[in-house]
Amino acid sequence: MFSKKSTLSLASALLLTGTLLSPLTASAAPAATVAAPDIPVANVQAHLTNLQSIATANSGNRAHGRPGYRASIDYVKAKLDAVGFQTSLQQFTSSGATGWNLIADWPGGDPNNILMLGGHLDSVTAGPGINDNGTGSSGILEVALTVAAQQFQPAKHLRFGWWGAEELGLVGSTFYVNSLSSTEKAKIKTYLNFDMTGSPNPGYFVYAGASQPSGSVAVQQMLVDYYTSIGVQTELTEVGGRSDHAAFARAGIATGGTFAGAEVVKTAAQAAKWGGTSGVAFDRCYHRSCDTIDNVNVAALDRNTDAIAHALWTLAQGTPPPTGPKFENTADVTIPDLTTVESPITVSGVTGNAPAALAVGVDITHTYRGDLVIDLVAPDGTAFRLKSSGSDSGDDVVATYTVNASGEVANGVWKLRVQDVARQDTGRINGWSLQF
Incomplete structure (x- = not known):
């Protein structure tokens, strides 16, 4: 800164064993808005390990104008090219050396x-810049690769940028924004910046929307609400001109982002809220040679990368916030192996049909979430697919899905x-x- 196996098909599983319920009736269902996936932190760590190796092989850094920076850009570009992104390198000159942005x-x-x-990809000359x-x-890269893996096709166009020479004064991102015509700038409705998301003594900071030029209060609140949903308190931070959102803000583009802290010392109140050590900087290795692969808090990296995915999936689909009443069922329901179970909610007192953006909150403990197929079933029996089975080897499903249920009467079970x-794997709801 100026971060189990192969699964059986549903048909095969039903042949192997009966279900707890009668067989499903095939029916065409309106498509649900796709929920943000969980991003495996191990994949992000693998990118960090590669960036560390690049720095180690290139005089210990990945700084502007140095071979380590160009090797970093080439690494990211190759990953994106392999999965179908349209990539381009933008060349600029700063301090007598050639720099590159990757779009x-x-x-x-x-x-x-x-x-x-x-986010910026360069380091300072003093170290490898693994946190900074x-x-x-790496978080942005893995989210982009997940977009490709899921063949995500949202309403909005998705663009990603990795900036050069940020450490010399936000040079690369400023060059990019200034290279755009007024028409092209106007097409970018929101820019999200992620700079230092795995600080070793982490805080959870969200860019303050109201206190910076073109900051987005809506983006701020969306991110705050996400962290609240995973049980993490946040603080707002006025990042000002310290990172690459600044040029976008000056161009009148709505901005937002997250930050895990840099050289500022964590207070006792912040340590009580977030853990870690008070009286010590969020990142003691900020701009130093010790900013290595060992200078990363994995829990913070995991949470912040999932926040990146949540922000992208939410904003790219333009999901409006809920405005109606909320109904819940908090009773546990065991999910045995190779079975189907249901949990009901009775909705009453809601006039007319369900909304076009019915929010379905799901909290499931399971030892292998790739086994699970999840549907929302309307009172008339219409099924809305929320999640399909797959090879996702993570645990649990804690997510909010958005369903266009406007063709369904709201009241009923x-x-x-x-x-x-x-x-092999089991769990429970x-x-x-349901948030109307």
Whole structure:
């Protein structure tokens, strides 16, 4: 800164064993808005390990104008090219040396309505810059790779940027914004910046929307609400002109982002809230040679990378905030192996049909979430697919899905249907909710 196996098909599973419920009736269901996936932190760590190796092989840094920076850019570009991004390198000169920005566009979406995410990829000359800003750069990269893996096609166009020479005064990002015509700038509706997301003594800071030029209060609140949903308190921070959002803000583009802290000392109140050590900087190795692969808090890296994904999936689909009442069922329901279970919620007192953005909150404990198929079943039996089975090897499903249920009468018994379609792993529904 100026971060189990192969699964069986549902059909095969049902042949192997009966379900707790009668067989499903096939029906066409309106598509649900896709929820943000959990981003495996191990994948982000693998990128950081590669950036460390690049720095180690290139005089210990990845700084502007040095071979380590160009090798870092080439690493990220190769990953994106391999999965179908349209990438370009933008060359500039600073301090007598050649610098590079990497721009990556995901095909599709409204080209006049762009959501852009970015962070700087360069380090200072003193060290490898693994927290600052390998963490943000690697988190953005893994989110972009997940977009490709899921073939995500949102309404908005997605663009990503990895900036050069940030450590010399935000040079790369400023060069990029200044290179755009007024028409092209106007197409970028929101820019999200992620700089230092794995600080070793971390805080959880969200860019303050109201206190900076073109800051977005809506983006700020969306991020704050996300951290609240995972049980993490946040503080707002006035990042000002210290990172790459600054040029976008000056151009009148709405900005937002997250930050885990740099050279400022953590207070006792912050340590009580977030853990860690009071009286010590959020990152003692800020701009030093010890900013290595060992200078990263994995929990913070995991949470902040999932926040990046949440922000992208939420903003790219333009999901409006809920405005109606909330109904919940907090009773536990066991999910045995190779079975189907349901949990009901009775909705009453709501006039007319359900909304076009019905929020379905799901809290499931399971030892292998790739086994699970999850549907929301409306009172008339219409099923809305929330999650399909797959090879996702993580645990649990804690997510909010958005369903266009506007064709369904609101009042009646809604059900969360969960199918375990492969052997070995089990779990339970801890609870779920409907936010009208």
